[in-house]
Amino acid sequence: MNRLSVLVVEDHPDTREMLIDLLTGCGYDVTAAKDGAIAWQLLETLQPDLIVTDLTMPHVSGFELIRHVRDLAEFRHIPVVAISAFGGECLNDAQKAGATHTLRKPFDADNLTGLINTALAA
Secondary structure, eight states, X not given: OOOOEEEEEOSSHHHHHHHHHHHXXXXXXXXXXXXXXXXXXXXXXXXOSEEEEESSOSSSOHHHHHHHHHHSTTTTTSOEEEEESSOTHHHHHHHHHTOSEXXXXXXXXXXXXXXXXXXXXX
């Protein structure tokens, strides 16, 4: 059975590494990008089963990445979990952009994996 793939998009190296370790430990194949511009390039060849993205990043933000994913038919089906240290309006804006789920940083690992499992089961 093939392992499910997750694209992690996070500009902070420590958070990116934590997400890679967490999701790899859960049995996912994980590819990481440090910003949305790199993630756009990876989408063309990767076709991940799910995307976990920060919202506030240089170059191409998580908001722009989510809109890009939702605008293109070949990616529209991919669930997106948006994470951000900014709650409230920022996370609401992510949902309006098309995020499947949102989560405020710092987050509990079980909360994140629960959202991912829910998104992949839908």
